[in-house]
Structure formats: C-alpha cells, structure tokens
Amino acid sequence: MSRSLQFFTPSRAPYFTLHKLPSTSYTRFPVINFPSKKHYITITKSLSSDLDAASSQVLDSGNGQTGVSGVLSADNVVAVQSHAPSESGAAAGIEVDAVTEAELKENGFRSTRRTKLICTIGPATCGFEQLEALAVGGMNVARINMCHGTREWHQMVIERVRRLNEEKGFAVAIMMDTEGSEIHMGDLGGAASVKAEDGEIWTFSVRAFGTPRPERTINVNYDGFAEDVKVGDELLVDGGMVRFEVIEKIGPDVKCRCTDPGLLLPRANLTFWRDGSLVRERNAMLPTISSKVVLVILKLLWFSSEACLYCLPPCICNIHLITFFFCCAAYMSLSTNKDSIPSCMIICFFPLQDWLDIDFGIAEGVDFIAISFVKSAEVIKHLKSYIAARSRGRCYLCTFKGYKLEFETETNDIAVIAKIESIDSLKNLEEIIQASDGAMVARGDLGAQIPLEQVPSAQQKIVQLCRQLNKPVIVASQLLESMIEYPTPTRAEVADVSEAVRQRADALMLSGESAMGQYPDKALAVLRSVSVRIEKWWREEKRHEAMVLPDVGTSFADSISEEICNSAAKMANNLEVDALFVYTKTGHMASLLSRCRPDCPIFAFTTTTSVRRRLNLQWGLIPFRLGFSDDMESNLNKTFSLLKARGMIKSGDLVIAVSDMLQSIQVMNVP
C-alpha cells in the first residue's frame, strides 16, 4: 500500500513527502536540518486514513532544535506538521504588533498611521537593540542592500529581525535589494568616505588596488569601463554629487580631473555623460564566465529542472562549458515545463552577483526582493517563474530503510519589487509594474539618469500608475538626507515627505539616514509624525482626489471581489465607519481595499505570518494573524471577543466586514 505523507507550514511551507510508508510498525526519521530557520514539529495522529482534524491527536511538538526527527507509524500517522516557533503558541489567539496595539488604544482607529515605513539597515542600526528601537518607532519593513556588507552580515540582520518578530510580536518584513548591473565604485578599502578636491587628478580603474589603496585611486566594478568612456566625457558620482572630466586613458586606467568637489562614498554609483546625454551603451553585457559562474548555473538548473546534475566536476574546462550550454539549449527546446527555463536564461538579465544574492534571498525566505535597474517586464517575469520553480523544486534529502524522503520549500510567497531607476524602466513602465508585485521610485539613481527636474513628475506618475494597477509603491531616497548628520530635517525635506504622503504612496523609505546616519530613530520619527499629520489633514479637508481606478480583475471572481471592495470602501467613507475588516488568506482582498485609500483603517486578518508580513507594506492595512474558518459569523464573533479582550475595539464601534470566502458586505456594530 502506498500512502503519501506531507509536512507543511502555513508560512514558508517546507514539507516532506515520504513515499511508500513501510508496513513495519515504526520508522524513525533521521534528523533533517531546515535551511536557516527553526522549525517545530507536530505529529498529528489519526486512526482513519484520511486527515481528519477532529479525530487527530497531537503526539509530539516543539523540539526547539534546528532540525527535526520523528517516529512514524505506518498505520496511523497521516500528517506531520512543521511550523515556525512563533506560530506554535499563538494558534488560539490573534497576533498584532505591540506598537500598533498601543497606537490603536491610545489614539483610536482614526489616528493610526496609514503610510508604511521602510528602514535600510546598515552599521548604524544592525544591533538587536537598534533594530528593536526602529520596530518600536514604526518600521514596517527592514531593507538590506546587497551593494554593501557581506552575505554573513546580511544573514545576521535577517536572523535578528526574525528573532525580534518572534520574541516581541512584531511583523517586520524583510526586503532584500539587489546590487543591479550598473557601474559603481569599489569600497574605498574600508574608508567611510574620501574627499575629492577641485582640480585633483584621480585614477578610475578596473584594476584591483592593493592595501593600502594608493592615493586618489578608485576601483570600478565594470570590466568594459576603460573601453566605453572617451576623453572629454563627464563622469558623475552619485548622480552629480561629485563630477570629473575624463582627461586620459592608459590601458585599464582612466585619468580624470575633479570639476565639482565632494565626498566619495563606498560603492557610489557612476554614470558618464557625453555631449549632455547619458551614455547607455555598454560593451560587456554578460558577466565574465568563470568556473564559479558555471557552478552557480548548474546549481540553479538543478534546483529548477530537477535535472540529475549531482556530480559537478571540480575543475570546469571549456569542453564542460560547451557541453553544458548545449545541454541547456536542448533542455530548453525539449522541456514542456516552462518554469524550469528561466534559470538558464536569466543569466542574460542579471549579473552573477545578483544571482548569488537572489539565491541567498530565496534560501533565507525574505519577504520582498527588490530588483535594481529593471529594464523590462521580462526580467521580472523570469525572476518570478524562477522563484516559483525553486519553490516547487523538490530537494531529495535522504534514503533510509529503502524509503525516500524529499524536502520541499514553498518560497513563491516572495514578492518581487521593481525598482524604477533607469531610462529603460520609465519607457516600459506600465508593463514592468504590471508584471511585478510592487514598485519603488528609486530617486537616487533615477536622478542620475534623467534630468533632476523631471524626477518629481516621474514620481507622481509611478505612484498613480501603481495605485491604478493595484501594486504597492515605495518612494525612496534622500527623503531626509540632511538627517544623516543633523538631528532636524530641513523644511524642504519635510515638504518632500508630505508630498509623497499626499500622493498616497504606500510606503516611504529611509536609506543612508537609517543605514549609517547619526539619528536613525529621529529620522524615523519625522517620517511617522509627518505621515500622521498629513493623512489627518487630508481626511479632515476631504481632499480626496477623484482618481479613476480601472478594473484590474482578470477573472469573473476577481471582478466580484474588486466590486465588493470598491463598494465597501465607499460605504465606509459615507457611513463614517470606524474600521473595515477583511478576512483574507492570500491578502488580495486586503490590497483591493487598500487601493481605495478609505478614510478608516483596514484590519486585515490573515491565517499566515508570511502574508501578514507582506501586507505590512501596503497603505492603511493593519495586518493581524488569526486562525479563521469559512463561517463568517463565527469569525466575526471570535474577532470581536479577541479584540475587545485586548482593548482594541469596544461595543458600539461600527465596522464593515468583507472576506475571501463569502462574497458579501456586512455592516454591524460591535456587540
């Protein structure tokens, strides 16, 4: 008799499949290490062969180790659940941020902040206490920028944020930002910055300089640099913070004279301009092929295609390489599983470094991957299928007593954010946003690629388009730049933050202010207070813009959900209800409500921690994790009593409830 046994978690759902359960009475599992995340095990025992929750009995739980082992009986074990520690004790209750809870109690529904806040984590904020201070200060998403720091450092930050969520009940999501293919400087040999003075001659080169780095030398990450620039070109660091003129080329070295002095920061972005236009052609588009690259590609192919590429030759020569590409081509033309193709093809879209980082992000189970310098929708589509393929790809783990154990990690809940920061991304804006799960107005690099005076209108356009297409949008870079050094912002910075809030962007992002600034908590407090103040002013003055929200649903069921949400939001405004409640498994209904930007906050109840974290990026959503059923009556009663017990709502409050399960709008007073 063959029976299938599945382990699953509601969030990242790693699960095992055990083929051919043995007829012997007990089988002991070997210890299996989960990648990077602690999991607890619950073995559910049932006497019937179908999973019957009512008659199930919990045999064992919470071992607290990184890894699991178990004892299975062929006759009676039908399901083994593995779940993250944060989910083990809270099934009966409701999970919400301590900060949100306090805010709701103190200020009431109306005054909760709707605009979400993202902090880039860097040396100034990577400690556990510093991260906690940011979470208490309202950080909804922690961003790690793969341009800076080592992978070990990023892993440590992720681990600390996870621990913070687990121990203190936050739902801070993690966004990994890739390096992207653009040209940037090296890391200045560890120096925090170096000053370039007017008239000085500096050497920019692909050569790796020894330590200590010779004076006035800068390493450049792009091999074709010396070939691509011409004498007379203007070289802009960080979109013009420092400027140089190319005066001479000597082999790989490019000699430049500083024309606009300023501070050079590690890994600053470089662009070169000729006759007043940005030079965009680059000779070397593909990463240099090395054995390391091939190993990575083989690994990717193995994960996505289930191809049997177990034995990697330790030293890969050209023959192997040619054979490999030949196999890839054959595989791609023969395979019917289109999801497995991208791994071979994506190398054309991303530099190697991004590949390694994307793999790292998937393995770490980050919530968002932000892709730098997106040029077309293809890149996003391929990455999304790659993530989906990886999450479906089975990882064969071990054989014991003739039985095969497979391990599967469900990772397609990673949302892909397209960073709009190049001329190409503006050209293909609508299709890029359509293909992504959200977008970022990355004004830093965007301002280096288009004239600065065009950045505000580009921002407005991107924010509007995202809302129309129902994708969350982030406004990023230099919001409070002066706060890197000073404890108060400039008036102009406050006006800039206000404008982003007024445009009703989903989220605002701190970069250097929180990564390496002197006042990260103060900068976050400014974002928080300006957001709350502008949102209030906007509601009181009834300054609702009459934005046309086109239909986004692609199926009839989607269209019904959309109509329900549009109507519920309108009713909520007209009836001046206290809150909208949405019960959503995937988060889709919550995002449709958020898109309407209603006057009242939206309490989004969802069953999984990963969806809860992801909803933390969207305007006006207060995400809760709550176990619920298809019976709305009992869901509402349960929610009311749980929220009342915690003092978050009171009898008489007026709410409107909608849900994924029941296509209706319910209006009621809290009993």
Ligand SMILES: Nc1ncnc2c1ncn2[C@@H]1O[C@H](COP(=O)(O)OP(=O)(O)OP(=O)(O)O)[C@@H](O)[C@H]1O
């Ligand atoms: N992990 C880190 N380690 C060290 N410094 C960091 C780190 N993350 C950010 N920084 C510092 O903060 C500054 C601003 O961060 P930010 O993420 O905006 O980077 P950036 O270099 O401007 O690139 P991007 O265009 O990707 O935003 C960086 O220039 C760097 O000096």
Ligand SMILES: CC(=O)C(=O)O
């Ligand atoms: C955030 C980012 O990448 C930029 O502003 O360029």
Ligand SMILES: [K+]
């Ligand atoms: K980046």
Ligand SMILES: [Mg+2]
């Ligand atoms: Mg950028």
